[in-house]
Amino acid sequence: MKNKQLILVKRPKGLPEPDTWEYKTEAVVPLQEGQMLVEQQFVSLDPAMRGWMNETRSYIPPIKIGEVMRAGTVGKVVETKGTTRYNKDDYLVGWGGVQQYVITNGGGYQKVAPELADLTTYLGVLGLTGLTAYFGILEVAALKKGEVVLVSGAAGAVGSVVGQIAKIKGCKVIGIAGGKNKCDYLKNELGFDAAIDYKNESIRKELKRNCPEGIDVYFDNVGGETLDHALANLRINARIVICGAISQYNSQQVVGPKNYLSLLVNRASMKGMVVFDYESQYDQARIQMSKWMKEGKLKTKEDVYDGIDNFYEVFLKLFSGDKLGKLVLKINK
Amino acid sequence: MKNKQLILVKRPKGLPEPDTWEYKTEAVVPLQEGQMLVEQQFVSLDPAMRGWMNETRSYIPPIKIGEVMRAGTVGKVVETKGTTRYNKDDYLVGWGGVQQYVITNGGGYQKVAPELADLTTYLGVLGLTGLTAYFGILEVAALKKGEVVLVSGAAGAVGSVVGQIAKIKGCKVIGIAGGKNKCDYLKNELGFDAAIDYKNESIRKELKRNCPEGIDVYFDNVGGETLDHALANLRINARIVICGAISQYNSQQVVGPKNYLSLLVNRASMKGMVVFDYESQYDQARIQMSKWMKEGKLKTKEDVYDGIDNFYEVFLKLFSGDKLGKLVLKINK
Numbered sequence: 001m002k003n004k005q006l007i008l009v010k011r012p013k014g015l016p017e018p019d020t021w022e023y024k025t026e027a028v029v030p031l032q033e034g035q036m037l038v039e040q041q042f043v044s045l046d047p048a049m050r051g052w053m054n055e056t057r058s059y060i061p062p063i064k065i066g067e068v069m070r071a072g073t074v075g076k077v078v079e080t081k082g083t084t085r086y087n088k089d090d091y092l093v094g095w096g097g098v099q100q101y102v103i104t105n106g107g108g109y110q111k112v113a114p115e116l117a118d119l120t121t122y123l124g125v126l127g128l129t130g131l132t133a134y135f136g137i138l139e140v141a142a143l144k145k146g147e148v149v150l151v152s153g154a155a156g157a158v159g160s161v162v163g164q165i166a167k168i169k170g171c172k173v174i175g176i177a178g179g180k181n182k183c184d185y186l187k188n189e190l191g192f193d194a195a196i197d198y199k200n201e202s203i204r205k206e207l208k209r210n211c212p213e214g215i216d217v218y219f220d221n222v223g224g225e226t227l228d229h230a231l232a233n234l235r236i237n238a239r240i241v242i243c244g245a246i247s248q249y250n251s252q253q254v255v256g257p258k259n260y261l262s263l264l265v266n267r268a269s270m271k272g273m274v275v276f277d278y279e280s281q282y283d284q285a286r287i288q289m290s291k292w293m294k295e296g297k298l299k300t301k302e303d304v305y306d307g308i309d310n311f312y313e314v315f316l317k318l319f320s321g322d323k324l325g326k327l328v329l330k331i332n333k
Numbered sequence: 334m335k336n337k338q339l340i341l342v343k344r345p346k347g348l349p350e351p352d353t354w355e356y357k358t359e360a361v362v363p364l365q366e367g368q369m370l371v372e373q374q375f376v377s378l379d380p381a382m383r384g385w386m387n388e389t390r391s392y393i394p395p396i397k398i399g400e401v402m403r404a405g406t407v408g409k410v411v412e413t414k415g416t417t418r419y420n421k422d423d424y425l426v427g428w429g430g431v432q433q434y435v436i437t438n439g440g441g442y443q444k445v446a447p448e449l450a451d452l453t454t455y456l457g458v459l460g461l462t463g464l465t466a467y468f469g470i471l472e473v474a475a476l477k478k479g480e481v482v483l484v485s486g487a488a489g490a491v492g493s494v495v496g497q498i499a500k501i502k503g504c505k506v507i508g509i510a511g512g513k514n515k516c517d518y519l520k521n522e523l524g525f526d527a528a529i530d531y532k533n534e535s536i537r538k539e540l541k542r543n544c545p546e547g548i549d550v551y552f553d554n555v556g557g558e559t560l561d562h563a564l565a566n567l568r569i570n571a572r573i574v575i576c577g578a579i580s581q582y583n584s585q586q587v588v589g590p591k592n593y594l595s596l597l598v599n600r601a602s603m604k605g606m607v608v609f610d611y612e613s614q615y616d617q618a619r620i621q622m623s624k625w626m627k628e629g630k631l632k633t634k635e636d637v638y639d640g641i642d643n644f645y646e647v648f649l650k651l652f653s654g655d656k657l658g659k660l661v662l663k664i665n666k
Contacts, residue, residue, distance in 0.1 A: 059598050228589075242597045256589025261556070264575045264605035265392050272597035 001028040005099035006069045006311055011055055015250040015319060018312050020053070021069060028101050031081035038092055038102045038109075040075035042304070043311075044123035045327040046157070047221075047318050050249040059274045068097035069311075072128060073331075074112065074119045075102070086111055093122045098311055100331055117290070118302075124157055124326035125293070125300040126286050132243060132275040133161035134285045138169075140273045141217045141239045145170040148211050150230055153221030155182035157326035158243060160190060161289075162219045164298050167191050171217075174210050176203065176226060178321040185324060190299060199321075203229045217241070223248045224255055231259035238268040250319060301325030334361040338432035339402045339644055344388055348583040348652060351645050353386070354402060361434050364414035371425055371435045371442075373408035375637070376644075377456035378660040379490070380554075380651050383582040392607045401430035402644075405461060407445065407452045408435070408665075419444055426455045431644055433664055449623070451635075457490055457659035458626070458633040459619050465576060465608040466494035467618045471502075473606045474550045474572045478503040481544050483563055486554030488515035490659035491576060493523060494622075495552045497631050500524050504550075507543050509536060509559060511654040518657060523632060536562045550574070556581045557588055564592035571601040583652060634658030 004025045012020045031037060052063050052070055063070045073096030077088050085106030086092060094109035096102040112122045124130055136158070137143050149166040153159040154175025163186065166173045174194045175186040183195035194210040196203055207215075207229060214235035220227050223245025230240065248254045263270060278285070292298035303323045305314045308331050317323045337358045345353045364370060385396050385403055396403045406429030410421050418439030419425060427442035429435040445455045457463055469491075470476050482499040486492040487508025496519065499506045507527045508519040516528035527543040529536055540548075540562060547568035553560050556578025563573065573596075581587045596603060611618075625631035636656045638647045641664050650656045 223594075242594070244597070245594055248594070254591045254594060256561075256591035256593055258587045258589035260589055260593070260603070261575070261578055261581070261587060261605075263603060264577070264607065267605050267607055267610060269602050269604040270593070270596060271602040272594075272600050274597065274600055277600060 001101070002026070003028050003099055003101040004308055005097075006308065008053060008063050008065055008067055008069050010065065012053060014252060016050070016053070016312075016315070021312070023309075029103070031079060031103060033082040034084055034105050035081055035103055036077045036084050036086060036106060037079040038075040038096060038104060039078045040073045040096050040100055040102060040331045042074050042120055042123055043096075043098050043308075043329040043331050044072035044127065044129075045315060045318055045329060046072070046129065047244055047246045047249060049315075050318075059276070068099050070095060071098050072123055073097065073102075074122050075332075085109075091119060093127065098308065098329075098331075100308065117293075120302040120304060120326070120328050121300060123328055124302055125161055125289055125298065128275055129157035129326060130161050130289055130300075131278065131282055131285055132273070133158045133165060134289060135275060135278040135281070136241045136243050136273050137162045137165050137217070137219060139278065140241045140271055141219065143169055143171065143217055146172075147216035148172045148174070148213060148235070149217045149219065150174050150176070150207075150211070150215045150233075151219040151221070152176040152226045152230075153244070153246060154186055154192070154195065155324055156221060159219070159221050160186075160301070160325060161298070163192050164190055164292075166217075168292060168297050172211070174207075176222075182324060185301075198226065204232075207233050214238070219243060220245070222246050223257075227257045228259045231257055231262040234262050234266045234268045236266050236268075238266055240268065240270040242270060242272045246319065302328050304328045304330055306330045334434070335359070336361050336432055336434040337641055338430075339641065341386065341396050341398060341400055341402050343398065345386060346585060349383070349386070349648070354645070356642075362436070364412060364436060366415040367417055367438050368414055368436050369410045369417050369419060369439060370412040371408040371429065371437060372411045373406045373429045373433055373435060373664045375407050375453050375456055376429075376431050376641075376662045376664055377405035377460065377462075378648060378651055378662060379405070379462065380577055380579045380582060382648075383651075392609070401432050403428060404431050405456055406430065406435075406664075407455050418442075424452060426460065431641065431662075431664075433641065450626075453635040453637060453659070453661045454633060456661055457635050458494055458622055458631065461608055462490035462659060463494050463622055463633075464611065464615055464618055465606070466491045466498060467622060468608060468611040468614070469574045469576050469606050470495045470498050470550070470552060472611065473574045473604055474552065476502055476504065476550055479505075480549035481505045481507070481546060481568070482550045482552065483507050483509070483540075483544070483548045483566075484552040484554070485509040485559045485563075486577070486579060487519055487525070487528065488657055489554060492552070492554050493519075493634070493658060494631070496525050497523055497625075499550075501625060501630050505544070507540075509555075515657060518634075531559065537565075540566050547571070552576060553578070555579050556590075560590045561592045564590055564595040567595050567599040567601045569599050569601075571599055573601065573603040575603060575605045579652065635661050637661045637663055639663045
């Protein structure tokens with residue numbers, strides 16, 4: 001049995017080139033006592049992966065050169081040896097990385113129920129992106145009913161859930177996304193009050209038109225100019241959640257928000273978050289979000305591509321904006 | 334009786350030129366029923382004055398062209414007519430502006446006790462700068478014992494009080510100031526644990542040397558590069574208080590903090606403040622700070638210059654860094 005792996009072979013500068021990774025195929029070694037062989041089915045593609053490739057220490061250590069590319073995965077236990085934490089045919093989510101098979105004692109993996117939700121959902125709305133949205137908007141922003149919420153990357157895996165939760169909580173929600181398709185999706189399918197197409201519209205003018213009263217909460221997935229537009233339109237006591245900055249991840253020189261003194265004038269705050277800090281509350285969040293999904297209040301969309309060999313092409317879609325919802329790569333049938 | 338006034342005659346770009354203001358002298362008109370004539374003695378000079386001169390609305394409206402230059406003042410009631418809120422010979426603090434006399438019904442003025450503290454103290458540590466320091470470090474930063482505190486503009490009216498309160502609360506305190514004199518003052522007179530002379534030392538290197546463990550609270554009075562150095566050295570759950578940005582007030586293009594993503598990695602926050610929000614708690618803060626002053630734990634320094642005609646020259650000291658402590662202009666004897 002062969003395991004095809006994607007190995008990080010050099011640290012990229014800017015947008016990664018194809019030679020950032022190499023494929024390696026090796027035989028799957030026999031299991032030891034207590035180990036399980038997981039056949040990985042889906043790999044999660046997330047903007048955060050770009051940060052993990054840098055040498056600088058972030059909230060988790062960098063991926064080492066020569067290591068399998070780190071990624072969230074969902075897969076099935078196909079073989080066990082001795083007493084193991086999970087059983088044959090269990091489905092597990094964890095940090096399996098971009099490879100077809102993983103041998104593990106189960107540490108860091110959680111069992112999921114394929115009969116309750118599609119497997120890809122456990123990488124999306126019930127996975128780290130959905131949980132990031134949930135804790136970001138409810139805990140970090142401490143959202144209150146009736147507030148005006150702006151979210152960027154609004155059609156993405158995190159942003160789309162942020163906006164829908166804000167609607168569930170009785171807020172006015174404006175999304176920023178690239179292209180008419182995405183904006184139509186936000187308004188017509190997800191119930192956003194307004195959507196701004198940053199590729200074809202002026203964010204400044206559309207903010208003035210759609211929320212002349214200003215913004216109470218800005219959930220930032222993109223950074224750059226968009227963050228400055230949000231800062232220029234804050235209400236008193238506004239909160240900005242810094243969840244990501246996809247416009248900056250491939251820049252060698254990050255652009256800082258020149259309007260940051262709006263925080264002073266408006267007694268506003270800008271706060272960073274990392275979802276791992278909420279691990280003890282994941283289960284209750286998943287229960288709540290599953291309930292909303294059943295009630296039809298929380299819709300999800302996964303953009304699933306096929307084949308480990310297509311990793312690079314699909315990875316680029318994270319930064320080109322050429323996707324809708326959660327980006328997933330199918331690794332095994 | 335003549336009243337000499339300083340009038341704002343044009344909106345400056347960058348550092349104000351002398352022709353930004355004009356002097357005007359007019360006769361003091363007779364009092365009406367309920368009015369008092371206040372002979373102003375001291376005018377407070379604060380970096381915030383630069384912001385009020387811009388046309389854009391901030392946390393208070395801009396000073397209008399043709400109006401007396403707005404400033405905090407302390408003065409003495411020299412004449413009253415009928416039933417008045419305060420009595421002859423009372424000392425009042427308020428927003429008298431840069432002029433020798435003010436006629437008022439007392440709205441917005443508070444009575445102070447010259448026998449308890451020097452009059453200039455009511456513009457400094459017991460005035461808005463001291464109160465800004467008090468609420469900024471204790472309420473906005475929610476300082477905890479044993480934390481590492483960095484403060485910029487540390488020898489200034491706000492920064493020097495921030496650092497001393499942090500010492501009183503059992504913290505490690507590092508100040509950033511310009512020049513050896515100021516740094517010696519911070520270490521030897523105010524009890525700071527360390528002081529970084531940004532004019533002659535590398536902030537980056539000195540931060541690594543003096544607080545290799547990182548920063549829990551950064552109290553920012555200056556913005557610019559210094560804010561970026563602080564961001565690069567945050568600990569988990571750090572708080573940045575945005576109180577001012579004196580390095581940027583005369584820039585036509587504010588430089589944003591390019592290291593702001595450190596907020597994300599460190600789950601840190603950056604929060605703006607305006608002291609006026611704490612008005613209901615001013616009295617209790619003044620009582621606490623007077624107590625610390627009596628105990629010798631809170632020292633103050635005012636840099637007092639003489640003569641309304643010298644306003645421009647003294648105003649420039651706000652931005653040249655050529656001062657120690659609170660900057661005050663004596664207007665009448």
